[in-house]
Amino acid sequence: MSEAIIRLQEVDPRILYLLMFIVISIPLLRPIGLPISISQETKSLYDFIEKNVKPGSVVVMDSDMSPSTAVECLPQFIAVTRHLAEKGARIIFIASRAVGVQFIEITMKEVFGGGPEHPDYGKKFVNLGYRPGGSVGLRSFAEDVYYMKTDVYGNDLTKLPIMEGVKNAADFTLYCVATGSAVDGYVMLITDPYGTPVGGLCTAVLASRVYPYWPEKVVGFLIGLRGGAEYELLIGKPGRAVAAMDAQSLGHMLIIVFVVLGNIGYFYSSRRRKQ
């Protein structure tokens, strides 16, 4: 018995993987419907959009996602875009990394039902595509929105109705960025020089680095898949994030159980060594 307790510290990782696979698969296939509470971070972004985004307001949706971060950020990106579209905002999509462009196309398809062929394309939403140059590129875009010259499909930006009256970042009501790397760079180059607030659509890992800027500069932020689920509930359109929440909760429970078991094994073995 005592040997078994000590061995709790050395569980074969493959057993943990298998258990995790089972624990996550079951609620995905048969949802339990565990309750989801709305965090203040998510609510503050929702409230900001409700209060400040009027029909015709210009909002930038920046896709700084990669395939590894899209699982968390894409449901958030879609939910916020849906909310902005309902509010009648003019949405400028841009990608801060090359692989982010594909997620803009997915979002346009899910929210508007199409891309450049859609009748509202160029009026209510536009896809500027990949913006190269890192912080220098972001600074150039903030200073002159026409720095990219054309959208990703080759349309001249100066001729698109959506760009009417838009010159620089000061004309944006909100700059939302879906990212797994950093939000402070956007605060640095968009909020501080132009006063335009940032909305964070972040991976869970990034959350602790966003708190210092919330709520003064980052008006609200969504944390991981949970943030996406909360936002989907707030706008009354449950989607893929809400569907994943049961699996997320049970996955956490399994990790907690293993952390506790590992600690029992550790304390038991150290006590036996002392004896």
Added chain:
Amino acid sequence: MKETIITLIAAGMTLALFSYLWRENRAYRIAEHLYIGVAAGYGFVYSMDAIRRIVEKPLSEGRYEWYIPIILGLLFLFYFSRKYFWVYRYPMAITVGAGIGVSLVYMLKTRFIEQIRYTIVPLVTGDPMTTFNNIVLVFGVATALSYFFASAEHKGVLGVSARIGRYVLMIAFGASFGVTVMARISLLIGRLQFLFFTEPAYYMIPVAIALLAYAIYREHMQKKK
């Protein structure tokens, strides 16, 4: 038909990468190398397209000063030449210099001065929760900073403060670990949602299980021999 083939390839790649959990194998390595290659190609195409969109119009309008950044950009290719590697250093120096120049002023403001400013908060407010949060913030920052104070020996008041600071840091690391676990589980959920609910991706699951079972059986037989 095209969609079906793409979905099957995506599902196959996902399962091949998952096979690493059993052990490193050829399917995993193929999927890994394909991912790196495809991602690099994808990035290259979009980068080239973005550059074309930025420079095409000014050049067609006869603004030849735009050739300067194009030439500087091309100089990066000397990175691959042993003999002329030094040429690559010039565009690199300009890129680094411009990047720092653009960011420095705001970096100091946003990441340094403002961070300090937001730590200076009232310790007593009308809202008990805000009061509690502010006390935790000030107390946490002060004790964690005292842990890194190296100009005096950690004894007496400083010793107690540094010790508490160490616990504060540990709590912060624990919170970071927690959200990292949350992120990793989300990744798995995303892939499983794709495998379970995308037609015809789920047909690949029994195929993968059968292949894995065969591989384990073969390994077992080889060990027996």
